[in-house]
Each structure stands twice: as C-alpha cells, then as structure tokens.
Amino acid sequence: GENVEQHPSTLSVQEGDSAVIKCTYSDSASNYFPWYKQELGKRPQLIIDIRSNVGEKKDQRIAVTLNKTAKHFSLHITETQPEDSAVYFCAATDRGSTLGRLYFGRGTQLTVWP
Amino acid sequence: GAGVSQSPSNKVTEKGKDVELRCDPISGHTALYWYRQSLGQGLEFLIYFQGNSAPDKSGLPSDRFSAERTGGSVSTLTIQRTQQEDSAVYLCASSSGLYTEAFFGQGTRLTVV
Numbered sequence: 001g002e003n004v005e006q007h008p009s010t011l012s013v014q015e016g017d018s019a020v021i022k023c024t025y026s027d028s029a030s031n032y033f034p035w036y037k038q039e040l041g042k043r044p045q046l047i048i049d050i051r052s053n054v055g056e057k058k059d060q061r062i063a064v065t066l067n068k069t070a071k072h073f074s075l076h077i078t079e080t081q082p083e084d085s086a087v088y089f090c091a092a093t094d095r096g097s098t099l100g101r102l103y104f105g106r107g108t109q110l111t112v113w114p
Numbered sequence: 115g116a117g118v119s120q121s122p123s124n125k126v127t128e129k130g131k132d133v134e135l136r137c138d139p140i141s142g143h144t145a146l147y148w149y150r151q152s153l154g155q156g157l158e159f160l161i162y163f164q165g166n167s168a169p170d171k172s173g174l175p176s177d178r179f180s181a182e183r184t185g186g187s188v189s190t191l192t193i194q195r196t197q198q199e200d201s202a203v204y205l206c207a208s209s210s211g212l213y214t215e216a217f218f219g220q221g222t223r224l225t226v227v
Contacts, residue, residue: 001172031213032212032213034215034216043205043218043219043220043221044157044205044207044218045218046215046216049215051213089156089157093212093213100145100164100211100212100213101147101162101164101170102147102216103159104149104156104157104159105156106156107155107156107157
C-alpha cells in the first residue's frame with residue numbers, strides 16, 4: 001500500500017508569515033492528494049485538494065503544489081492568521097488493490113502567534 | 115442527512131465490557147472509513163469499506179475489533195473486552211466514490227475505566 005510521510009510535526013510562525021508543510025508518498029500511481037485541517041476538539045475538514053494532472057492549485061491564502069517526479073506535495077499558507085492554528089493532515093490515494101483508500105500523514109501542528 | 119452522524123457522542127464503559135459505535139454516512143456514499151485518534155495524535159486507520167468490495171481490515175489493532183456495514187449504509191464498529199488503551203475518539207468518514215472528499219463525523223469519545 002501507500003506510505004505518506006509528513007514534515008514537520010510541529011510548526012510555529014508569526015502572524016503574517018508564510019507556512020509550508022511537506023508530504024512525500026511512495027506509490028507513483030497515486031493520483032489524488034487532499035489536505036485536511038482539524039481545529040482543536042473538532043472533526044477534520046477538507047481545505048484543498050489536487051489531482052495528479054495538475055501541478056499547483058490555489059484558493060485564496062492556501063495553495064498546494066505537486067511534484068509527481070519526486071513524489072512530494074506541499075501545502076502553502078500565506079499571510080497566516082491566528083485562526084490558521086490547527087493540525088493539518090495530508091493524504092494520498094492508492095489506486096492499487098485498496099480501491100482508492102486514503103492514506104494520511106501523521107499531521108502537523110501549526111501554531112500562529114499574534 | 116446533512117452530514118456523517120455518529121452515535122453515541124460519548125461512551126464511558128468498564129474495562130472488559132463490549133461496546134458498539136455507530137456511523138450513519140451521507141446517503142449514497144459508497145466509501146466509509148473508521149479511524150481512531152488518541153489525544154494529540156494523528157488519524158490511526160482502522161477499516162475501509164468501498165461499495166460491495168471486501169473491506170480493508172488491515173488497520174484493526176486486534177481481533178477484539180470488528181466492523182460491519184449493513185446494506186452499504188450504516189456501519190457499526192464493535193470492540194470486545196475493552197481495555198484502557200482503547201480509550202480514544204473514534205471517527206467515521208464517508209465519501210461518494212474514489213478520489214473524492216471524505217466527510218468526517220463528529221466522533222465518539224470512548225473512555226474505558
């Protein structure tokens with residue numbers, strides 16, 4: 001199956017700075033890469049996703065880039081705000097025998113200091 | 115329903131008892147996941163159902179854990195002879211198919227005393 005590694009495990013930034021979280025995956029056939037945000041005490045929610053036929057996708061202050069050759073993808077948050085503080089999970093889908101199962105990274109705790 | 119619903123929201127049980135956790139996915143969603151999340155930790159995969167295919171049970175931590183999905187809709191996660199280390203939030207998620215957004219329920223917080 002797929003193996004997703006996520007770094008860093010914790011990240012602290014000053015309000016207004018940018019934050020970058022990186023993930024690598026092992027299965028070159030994976031083709032769907034979502035990012036989830038989990039605020040304290042709440043359920044994970046999708047914030048952005050990208051498919052393997054594009055290299056970058058933006059939505060206001062967040063963007064995701066995908067490098068299929070290197071098998072890594074990254075989440076970029078610009079102009080960070082305190083409300084961006086949360087745990088962020090990346091994921092990848094294995095098109096193989098597991099029928100599209102999502103494999104999650106271990107999460108990054110982002111703290112934005114005012 | 116409007117989203118993925120899990121019940122109960124909280125469950126306190128005595129060590130050694132069996133518990134059943136219920137997940138009602140979004141209507142029409144063919145994929146259903148169960149995850150376990152301990153305090154401050156990541157999403158530990160338990161089991162994955164996709165349509166009529168055999169479920170991926172590779173994440174179940176022991177034979178005390180089992181899950182079923184009846185009629186391709188409601189799912190029940192059963193933990194037999196609960197142990198204190200089973201205490202965690204159990205999250206269910208569903209999605210409409212392959213390579214689509216997974217929607218999470220609010221979770222069931224299980225405490226084994």
